[in-house]
Amino acid sequence: MSPNRALVFKEIPSGLPVPGKHLAVEEIPGDETTACPEGGLVLKSLYSSLDPYQRGRMRPPHVQSYYPALPVGETFTSRAIAQVVSSDNPQFRPGDTVIGMLSIQEVVILEAKSLPFVRLLDNPMSIEDIRAFLGPLGVPGLTAYGGLYEIGKPERGQTIFVSAASGAVGQMVGQIAKLEGLRVVGSVGSDEKLKFILDELGFDAGFNYKTESSLADALARVAPEGLDIFFDNVGGDHLDAALAHMKDHGRVVLCGTISDYNKAPEDRYPVRNTTYIFSKRLTVRGFLVSDKEIMEKYSAEHQRRVQGWLKDGTLRTKIWEVQGVENAPEAFLALFTGKNFGKVVLKY
Amino acid sequence: MSPNRALVFKEIPSGLPVPGKHLAVEEIPGDETTACPEGGLVLKSLYSSLDPYQRGRMRPPHVQSYYPALPVGETFTSRAIAQVVSSDNPQFRPGDTVIGMLSIQEVVILEAKSLPFVRLLDNPMSIEDIRAFLGPLGVPGLTAYGGLYEIGKPERGQTIFVSAASGAVGQMVGQIAKLEGLRVVGSVGSDEKLKFILDELGFDAGFNYKTESSLADALARVAPEGLDIFFDNVGGDHLDAALAHMKDHGRVVLCGTISDYNKAPEDRYPVRNTTYIFSKRLTVRGFLVSDKEIMEKYSAEHQRRVQGWLKDGTLRTKIWEVQGVENAPEAFLALFTGKNFGKVVLKY
Ligand SMILES: NC(=O)c1ccc[n+]([C@@H]2O[C@H](COP(=O)([O-])OP(=O)(O)OC[C@H]3O[C@@H](n4cnc5c(N)ncnc54)[C@H](OP(=O)(O)O)[C@@H]3O)[C@@H](O)[C@H]2O)c1
Ligand SMILES: NC(=O)c1ccc[n+]([C@@H]2O[C@H](COP(=O)([O-])OP(=O)(O)OC[C@H]3O[C@@H](n4cnc5c(N)ncnc54)[C@H](OP(=O)(O)O)[C@@H]3O)[C@@H](O)[C@H]2O)c1
Numbered sequence: 001m002s003p004n005r006a007l008v009f010k011e012i013p014s015g016l017p018v019p020g021k022h023l024a025v026e027e028i029p030g031d032e033t034t035a036c037p038e039g040g041l042v043l044k045s046l047y048s049s050l051d052p053y054q055r056g057r058m059r060p061p062h063v064q065s066y067y068p069a070l071p072v073g074e075t076f077t078s079r080a081i082a083q084v085v086s087s088d089n090p091q092f093r094p095g096d097t098v099i100g101m102l103s104i105q106e107v108v109i110l111e112a113k114s115l116p117f118v119r120l121l122d123n124p125m126s127i128e129d130i131r132a133f134l135g136p137l138g139v140p141g142l143t144a145y146g147g148l149y150e151i152g153k154p155e156r157g158q159t160i161f162v163s164a165a166s167g168a169v170g171q172m173v174g175q176i177a178k179l180e181g182l183r184v185v186g187s188v189g190s191d192e193k194l195k196f197i198l199d200e201l202g203f204d205a206g207f208n209y210k211t212e213s214s215l216a217d218a219l220a221r222v223a224p225e226g227l228d229i230f231f232d233n234v235g236g237d238h239l240d241a242a243l244a245h246m247k248d249h250g251r252v253v254l255c256g257t258i259s260d261y262n263k264a265p266e267d268r269y270p271v272r273n274t275t276y277i278f279s280k281r282l283t284v285r286g287f288l289v290s291d292k293e294i295m296e297k298y299s300a301e302h303q304r305r306v307q308g309w310l311k312d313g314t315l316r317t318k319i320w321e322v323q324g325v326e327n328a329p330e331a332f333l334a335l336f337t338g339k340n341f342g343k344v345v346l347k348y
Numbered sequence: 349m350s351p352n353r354a355l356v357f358k359e360i361p362s363g364l365p366v367p368g369k370h371l372a373v374e375e376i377p378g379d380e381t382t383a384c385p386e387g388g389l390v391l392k393s394l395y396s397s398l399d400p401y402q403r404g405r406m407r408p409p410h411v412q413s414y415y416p417a418l419p420v421g422e423t424f425t426s427r428a429i430a431q432v433v434s435s436d437n438p439q440f441r442p443g444d445t446v447i448g449m450l451s452i453q454e455v456v457i458l459e460a461k462s463l464p465f466v467r468l469l470d471n472p473m474s475i476e477d478i479r480a481f482l483g484p485l486g487v488p489g490l491t492a493y494g495g496l497y498e499i500g501k502p503e504r505g506q507t508i509f510v511s512a513a514s515g516a517v518g519q520m521v522g523q524i525a526k527l528e529g530l531r532v533v534g535s536v537g538s539d540e541k542l543k544f545i546l547d548e549l550g551f552d553a554g555f556n557y558k559t560e561s562s563l564a565d566a567l568a569r570v571a572p573e574g575l576d577i578f579f580d581n582v583g584g585d586h587l588d589a590a591l592a593h594m595k596d597h598g599r600v601v602l603c604g605t606i607s608d609y610n611k612a613p614e615d616r617y618p619v620r621n622t623t624y625i626f627s628k629r630l631t632v633r634g635f636l637v638s639d640k641e642i643m644e645k646y647s648a649e650h651q652r653r654v655q656g657w658l659k660d661g662t663l664r665t666k667i668w669e670v671q672g673v674e675n676a677p678e679a680f681l682a683l684f685t686g687k688n689f690g691k692v693v694l695k696y
Binding site: 066283 | 602
């Protein structure tokens with residue numbers, strides 16, 4: 001058997017993590033021939049999701065945040081799809097495909113007590129590319145869907161601006177907003193991504209923020225009518241510029257602030273336009289996909305509608321697949337440099 | 349008769365307006381003996397409200413904001429209480445007390461077409477001090493009431509922080525929150541104001557932000573449990589510090605950002621903590637008292653409850669009265685230096 005390898009947290013970083021120093025791929029015990037624990041499973045990983053929030057876990061344990069800190073020395077976890085190698089539980093049989101929160105490693109030995117973290121992959125419409133269950137049908141998809149409807153409150157004819165528009169969440173927000181009859185504009189970090197959101201996702205307009213001298217000017221150009229909704233994945237400079245460009249009573253869906261995740265608090269972008277939240281009577285609201293008003297309210301509807309849209313080709317999915325667990329650090333860090341082009345999935 | 353004097357807008361200021369230069373009291377035509385216009389009224393002003401939003405009207409007409417720009421050369425307007433001197437309308441009789449949007453001047457000659465701007469003062473509980481209709485029963489009162497309930501969503505046992513806590517809006521917010529069973533903390537700009545909110549309004553804790561070296565430390569001291577609600581009248585540094593101190597799912601009622609009103613956009617306070625709106629899933633929402641969801645939803649309830657509380661002594665009111673229209677500029681500017689101590693009312 002080949003050795004079992006895992007993505008391990010090595011040291012708390014202060015800026016962008018460095019592979020080999022702050023996170024590393026290491027050999028660990030256990031392989032496909034390991035005896036199945038009593039009542040448990042032996043799983044062979046197929047795909048793992050890599051996500052921006054994992055950066056937030058690489059912090060000192062005493063710092064409070066929405067997701068538990070990962071202790072130094074532990075293996076990263078994430079949503080993953082795996083195949084059952086051996087099972088001591090009647091609900092799972094060898095060959096079954098499961099999905100759940102798993103360690104990022106090639107072979108996962110699950111004790112009985114950890115079984116609640118996985119379930120059989122439910123694919124009623126036989127979606128061919130099961131990686132979709134980590135993207136449009138997974139956490140990024142529900143995030144886009146729930147955040148857009150719950151906070152954005154989209155209405156036909158309104159204008160929405162999406163930041164990080166080609167990413168896992170952004171590509172879904174833009175496409176669903178188009179289906180709802182909105183005018184959709186987006187910002188991305190490369191000309192290739194810009195071409196993609198315009199030509200393949202059907203955005204009405206967009207810009208590459210890396211080649212614009214002023215975000216305010218870019219917004220005024222692509223959405224001279226002003227913004228009813230801003231679905232923000234970036235925060236900082238994007239939030240600042242958009243606040244000044246919102247229409248009265250606009251909604252800012254604060255989905256993430258990825259431009260801050262590698263910054264010390266004192267280095268965060270200085271937002272000077274919060275005064276418009278008052279004078280334009282904006283609602284700026286943050287949310288997590290795991291919040292009750294998203295998870296409970298939208299999960300079933302999201303699965304039903306998005307599965308349908310994927311099946312009939314209404315929605316496009318762009319996945320950025322990286323092969324081999326040895327490349328997991330690079331795949332993860334791409335999220336923060338913008339090297340990824342679509343939902344980041346690690347293929348084992 | 350004494351001459352008629354008015355508060356006139358002279359020149360667009362760039363910072364804090366200067367009396368005599370940007371606004372001035374000037375003699376204008378008309379006095380109590382002026383013939384009543386057909387279908388109109390002649391009014392003698394009793395009290396005028398002076399309010400922070402009037403600063404926002406002193407801008408170039410092409411700059412968009414929520415309240416129309418005041419053309420240079422025109423008289424300021426505000427909510428006022430006046431007495432009917434002569435009337436050519438059967439609904440009003442000499443001696444009647446009226447309330448409405450009027451020019452800030454000693455005698456007001458109202459054409460028939462301007463009659464919708466005033467109505468008879470409705471005082472069913474015979475509140476003795478009618479200045480209350482410019483304070484707790486007027487715009488600041490409805491602002492406090494509607495903003496607190498609609499956006500703050502107060503719940504017994506929660507903690508609310510109120511900025512500019514001794515002011516017209518702040519004093520109401522704090523007292524109503526106490527009635528709702530909240531823990532109430534406030535910030536003010538002098539030790540005298542601090543004593544007032546603690547000893548007379550019943551705030552649980554507070555601080556004088558002018559003598560604190562760090563707002564973050566002050567908040568941690570007065571509300572170690574964190575904030576469920578922040579009712580913000582100040583913006584800028586207060587908003588920044590409070591965002592870092594909010595509890596998960598907290599609400600920020602962005603009522604005003606008075607610390608910005610005399611600043612150029614580039615000089616506004618750089619807020620670095622917007623990232624917490626995402627990670628703590630906060631709702632930050634601005635509103636105007638004139639918005640439908642405040643005005644229509646809360647006006648009647650506000651009048652009924654607050655009149656009752658004033659009548660039975662449950663609520664205290666602090667009014668800062670300035671006598672004589674010649675002192676109107678000083679009264680107005682006090683709002684921005686913090687010289688006022690309570691609701692600013694000009695008495696004629
Ligand atoms: N609220 C929730 O429950 C929830 C759930 C999932 C994700 N999220 C958030 O959603 C956002 C997107 O996540 P995702 O999984 O869909 O990732 P993604 O968009 O597929 O990848 C991240 C992208 O962010 C952009 N980016 C990175 N650093 C940036 C910077 N400094 N300035 C501007 N753009 C930057 C890059 O795109 P460009 O090349 O276009 O710049 C990068 O490709 C993140 O903020 C994440 O935290 C929130
Ligand atoms: N949303 C609405 O519809 C609506 C309606 C009415 C009023 N408002 C807003 O509510 C707020 C309070 O208005 P108000 O009529 O009740 O006035 P107020 O509080 O009676 O007077 C203004 C007070 O603001 C404080 N202040 C001024 N400049 C400041 C600065 N740079 N930093 C910190 N504090 C400062 C001062 O108090 P200290 O001495 O304590 O600093 C001053 O006494 C304003 O922002 C106003 O625009 C909003």
